[in-house]
Amino acid sequence: MSRFWSARVHGLTPYVPGEQPRRPGLVKLNTNECPYGPSPRVLDAIRAATDDGLRLYPDPASTGLRQALARHHRLDPAQVFVGNGSDEVLAHAFQGLLQQPEPLLFPDITYSFYPVYCGLYGVAYEQVPLDGTLAVRVADYRRPCGAVILANPNAPTGVALPLRDIEALLDDHSLQPVLIDEAYVDFGARSAIGLIARHPNLLVVHTLSKSRALAGLRVGAAFGHPDLIEALTRVKDSFNSYPLDRLAQAGATAAIEDEGWFEHTRGLIVASRDRLEAGLCRLGLEVLPSAANFVFARHPDRAGSALQAALREASVLVRHFARPRIADYLRITVGTDAECDALLDALAGILRRNA
Ligand SMILES: *Cc1c(COP(=O)(O)O)cnc(C)c1O
Numbered sequence: 001m002s003r004f005w006s007a008r009v010h011g012l013t014p015y016v017p018g019e020q021p022r023r024p025g026l027v028k029l030n031t032n033e034c035p036y037g038p039s040p041r042v043l044d045a046i047r048a049a050t051d052d053g054l055r056l057y058p059d060p061a062s063t064g065l066r067q068a069l070a071r072h073h074r075l076d077p078a079q080v081f082v083g084n085g086s087d088e089v090l091a092h093a094f095q096g097l098l099q100q101p102e103p104l105l106f107p108d109i110t111y112s113f114y115p116v117y118c119g120l121y122g123v124a125y126e127q128v129p130l131d132g133t134l135a136v137r138v139a140d141y142r143r144p145c146g147a148v149i150l151a152n153p154n155a156p157t158g159v160a161l162p163l164r165d166i167e168a169l170l171d172d173h174s175l176q177p178v179l180i181d182e183a184y185v186d187f188g189a190r191s192a193i194g195l196i197a198r199h200p201n202l203l204v205v206h207t208l209s210k211s212r213a214l215a216g217l218r219v220g221a222a223f224g225h226p227d228l229i230e231a232l233t234r235v236k237d238s239f240n241s242y243p244l245d246r247l248a249q250a251g252a253t254a255a256i257e258d259e260g261w262f263e264h265t266r267g268l269i270v271a272s273r274d275r276l277e278a279g280l281c282r283l284g285l286e287v288l289p290s291a292a293n294f295v296f297a298r299h300p301d302r303a304g305s306a307l308q309a310a311l312r313e314a315s316v317l318v319r320h321f322a323r324p325r326i327a328d329y330l331r332i333t334v335g336t337d338a339e340c341d342a343l344l345d346a347l348a349g350i351l352r353r354n355a
Pocket residue numbers: 032084085086087088111151155181183206207208209215218219220
């Protein structure tokens with residue numbers, strides 16, 4: 001606290017990211033990173049870009065990367081925006097599109113950065129409760145509002161909405177911007193990108209942090225009608241002309257172009273997820289149906305915070321949210337099969353010890 005702070009800074013409740021431990025040897029299943037490295041072509045592209053060219057500013061429009069994304073998703077580059085991680089893309093969308101005279105709607109349980117952006121940009125919002133199965137019910141969003149944002153699959157539940165529900169939401173809100181945050185879509189949900197042509201109010205946000213194994217490079221993207229993209233570009237060019245450096249543009253372009261690596265690694269993760277779910281069920285946990293690279297699970301008679309702490313003692317990091325309705329759940333990132341087995345072994349030991 002300082003007398004030099006602005007009133008806005010006094011009022012902020014910042015997002016708390018998952019722990020990035022310094023201690024080696026931990027099984028790190030707490031921040032939904034990919035257990036496999038990025039495509040070797042990404043590393044080659046970054047190495048090739050590491051030269052005297054770094055004295056020059058990067059392309060402010062990230063043209064090559066936007067073209068690669070447009071080709072990949074069968075869009076026009078004018079329908080593509082990129083930013084420094086999808087968190088930055090989301091921030092620009094909150095400021096440039098979701099800030100409306102009427103309140104923004106999002107679920108009571110979802111990505112906890114959304115209310116943080118509302119605080120930063122002064123966006124009024126209403127939270128719509130998930131149903132009893134912790135799923136989004138789009139009919140509950142049929143009410144006056146300025147905009148809607150949903151994560152699909154949702155975080156931290158991993159539960160996905162079918163595309164027809166997204167389409168119903170878009171039809172109900174044809175006069176408001178609707179943002180679908182598809183950070184985890186590649187692990188089992190259907191993307192809404194195909195709906196962009198028919199719905200000029202739809203913005204879809206992706207990240208390269210999860211399914212492209214590039215959390216450390218900080219690259220995210222948005223897809224939508226060129227008018228929506230222009231709003232984001234106007235915010236970006238009023239904030240930072242060069243959010244993606246030369247190495248990030250080169251690496252991200254190579255990642256998008258390496259279809260084979262992407263398909264291979266996501267296939268491994270989906271298979272490990274099925275195995276992890278089965279293992280957790282055998283230990284007596286309830287697991288929500290996950291379409292993501294993590295599972296959300298609880299033990300019927302163990303507190304989530306106690307389980308998380310005991311796992312940490314056993315050198316396994318998972319995420320726990322001390323929030324109403326989900327305080328007994330653990331969010332467990334799908335690691336390699338070896339990492340998932342380490343988690344299951346540690347959990348079995350904890351449950352035996354305190355049986
Ligand atoms: C991880 C995540 C993001 C942020 O991804 P970055 O591109 O790393 O900033 C956005 N939305 C959701 C729902 C996420 O889980």
